Amino acid sequence: MRLRSLSALILLPTLSVLVLVLVLVTASPTQAAGDYGASAPKPGVWKNSASRRPGIVTAPLVPTPAPSAAQVYQDRVLALTNDQRRDRGLAPLALSTCADRFADSWASSQAKRDTLGHQPLQPIATECAASMVGENVGYGNITPEQLVALWMGSPGHRQNILRPEYTHLGVGAATTGTGRWFGVQVFARL
Numbered sequence: 001m002r003l004r005s006l007s008a009l010i011l012l013p014t015l016s017v018l019v020l021v022l023v024l025v026t027a028s029p030t031q032a033a034g035d036y037g038a039s040a041p042k043p044g045v046w047k048n049s050a051s052r053r054p055g056i057v058t059a060p061l062v063p064t065p066a067p068s069a070a071q072v073y074q075d076r077v078l079a080l081t082n083d084q085r086r087d088r089g090l091a092p093l094a095l096s097t098c099a100d101r102f103a104d105s106w107a108s109s110q111a112k113r114d115t116l117g118h119q120p121l122q123p124i125a126t127e128c129a130a131s132m133v134g135e136n137v138g139y140g141n142i143t144p145e146q147l148v149a150l151w152m153g154s155p156g157h158r159q160n161i162l163r164p165e166y167t168h169l170g171v172g173a174a175t176t177g178t179g180r181w182f183g184v185q186v187f188a189r190l
Helices: 069-087 097-113 122-128 144-152 155-162
Strands: 004-011 132-140 168-175 181-189
Touching: 069 097, 069 144, 069 155, 069 168, 069 181, 097 122, 097 132, 097 168, 097 181, 122 132, 122 181, 132 144, 132 155, 144 155, 144 181, 155 181
Parallel strands: none
Antiparallel strands: 004 132, 132 181, 168 181
8 A cells, every 4th residue: 555645734814705695495386276187287287197196296217327436435535534523523524615626626637647746725715715725635546544544644634634723625536547546635714
């Protein structure tokens, strides 16, 4: 088992952030009382000929695609990272879609080049509106459990994982043709 890893941290002055709240309202037409048999549907009523009961609408089942191997790897790294934090009385990290995009992109880039290194952290802080950003990277023919264990065994990586100031995390994972995984954690204080 071989692992190379690096960790990085950037602190930024507190940024003023405008938070927008989106409210999703789902409205469905009301069902009108009456006969739903062979007659035409009444206005505002959904009718599905496959339904056996009035007011019940059935939709075809759409198979959910199986998650990719990279997604399974990433989800496991996130869960294991939060287990480490919980075990030490720290709040779990929420998944940040912004940090996740950077982590995914960087993991893929490293796997394509088969080279380990850090990405610039300032663009992450700016785009994700983070006041603090850090990164762990690592690679090897290893499982998510082994990767997180190796990061926890390294002082710099461990410090990033257990830093109480972080609130969010993005995780990326990509593999080379030889099965070597490149894992990236992007930590952020949002």
